[in-house]
Amino acid sequence: MIKLGLLYGGKSAEHKVSLQTAKAVIKALDLTKYEVHPIYITETGEWVRGAQLQGPVDDVKKLRLKEEGESISPLALNSEIFSVATKADNNDTSENKIDVVFPLLHGPNGEDGTVQGLLELLNIPYVGNGVLASAAGMDKVMMKNIYEQAGIKQARYVWYLRGDWEKDAETAYKSVEEKLGYPCFVKPANLGSSVGISKCKDRQSLAKAFEEAFEYDRKIIIEEGIDGREVEIAVLGNDDPECSVVGEIVPKTDFYDYKAKYEDGDTGLIIPANISDEEYEEIKLVAIQSFQALDCSGLVRADFFITKDGEVLMNEVNTMPGFTPFSMFPMLWQESGLEYSELIEKLVELGVERHEEKQKIKHTF
Template identity: 70%
Template sequence: MKTKLGLLYGGKSAEHKVSLQTALAVIHALDFNKYDIYPIYINEQGQWIKGEQLAGPVDEIKALQFFEGTSLSPVSIAQENFLNETHQEAERPFDVIFPLLHGPNGEDGTVQGLLEILNIPYVGNGVLSSAAGMDKVIMKNIFAHAGLDQVHYVSFIRSDWESEKEEVYKKVEEELGYPCFVKPANLGSSVGISKCTNRIELEQAFTEAFQYDRKIIIEQGVTAREIEIGVLGNEAPKCSIAGEIVPKVDFYDYKAKYEDGNTALIIPAEVTDKQYEKLTAMALKAFKALDCSGLVRADFFITEDGKILMNEINTMPGFTPFSMFPLLWKHTGVDYPSLIEKLISLAIERHEEKQKIKHTF
């Protein structure tokens, strides 16, 4: 029998368009002889719209955006598809869900929590690792506890900034100095990030970042190479070869990633055996510190004096065939279709492992 695969994409997030690109790429790579594929589109207003089973690959993003049809809430989809006790196993519409969601309301543990309640296998990280990996402040606090070297950082919530702006700016200048980077705590794809070299830019950056989150993080600027490694697995994760991002602009922002192509991806990165050994050890340590599963892209800095610093992990990295994570695995020997199949297999493996947990005593 074919595997019934639900693709969950779109989302009420600033990264909605990125998710659509990912969904289109994954559909093209899936083997329709192995999978019955069902699209579930979340529009920008947060409405869930379930599409008909796909007969084959679609050619454009518009085909994945359902503007007509039954608009459902997550709860109603759950009631219809999962909570009906009369369903036989063969009648269940999904064997596994692949959340192709980036950013809040998709990558942050919220959707993962729903799928856990429904007790259905899903690709990628669980509730805890998704939530912690999405919140850059929590993530860095956990990494600090795990003993991973990082750049210096401070964080603030909007209410503190609004009540004590001068004190907040002074703290950044005294503890970090310039240049520094201001980021929303809970957003990926470099949305809302600014590089600051003076007070005026810092004030503008705070205003910009607080549009996307109630909490922001400010990181000390470093002159360094940007190195990335893919991690794949559950209990025994493996690392890909290393890659390097070389922005042609001042820093790797959203436009450089998705619109202009203003970056060069160097795979494999020119790192020594000793550096690669340390990079992989740190990547696996970060993966386990957040109790990750499925996939992670681990991002690092290598400073001019050779020091390796943990930057962050991404629990749902860019996932088109031209994104860094799939490219890293392609050069490691796992092509895009095989990578997708491996992730689906890991999702089912993790779900089966969880079924061993005893819930009565």
């Protein structure tokens, strides 16, 4: 029986998305294989552990654990995860320690390398990307800078810090207009799930978009608008990653925003996408190059544009993509022959595999 800690919630604007992910994963887990321990991080950053789960959770409100849970210190994660009764025994508790943690966290303070760093220090195996890949993948500016160095084709972009914008907003707006033009997209550099993103068609909407994006981050990125198709591919593995089929996003609104993703479902998903074999092979090749350029492990969803001229452009990667059964990443693998529950088990295996590989590293000289 594998003792699996599910880490979810988080001090992030994507808190609610994480709760939905946790609910879906819990439902899919085989409780004859896994002993599941919920660990909830509140919106203010408090860590709360709950009792071992005995079955699926029918309401995400029950995952908040604020009343029945017990506050714990993240630093004592592995010693406090089990019941007080267990700890009260004078027996050796080494067998009661958690085997692997699955961080179901989206956005800052969870998907950005912070929690991964904590788990590394505690030497606890965990699912998904490590510190470097998580941090670089979360910060869209750093990610695109790395991809530029790696020679990966992508849309043009510029970025700004809040302090620079506050000193001279006019120069920032003019720079965007000269370097990118309209339409363009303004995004917080360190956030996902389309939170704080705006499509701009003129100076007025650009100024408003800057203000909104800076509410969520001190750094923002502005990207040129690409007239083309939005496609995504799922990558799975460690040193030898594999790719799924490609899926296409067809937003019925102006673009694929938070509301379309999580609230009204007003988006068409075509899986597999109607693309040529040559386009698939190029997307697959660049997805693996992108995965390896960030030193990723476990999972990544790679997002691309295919322009009307047939050019494939990298948009971004997501190191902890949406992970409900109706999210693109699991749906792409389902179409590729890997069911949701099997995908979860594979990710746990990959997390343990990477941890065991790291134990071979010598730390003395």
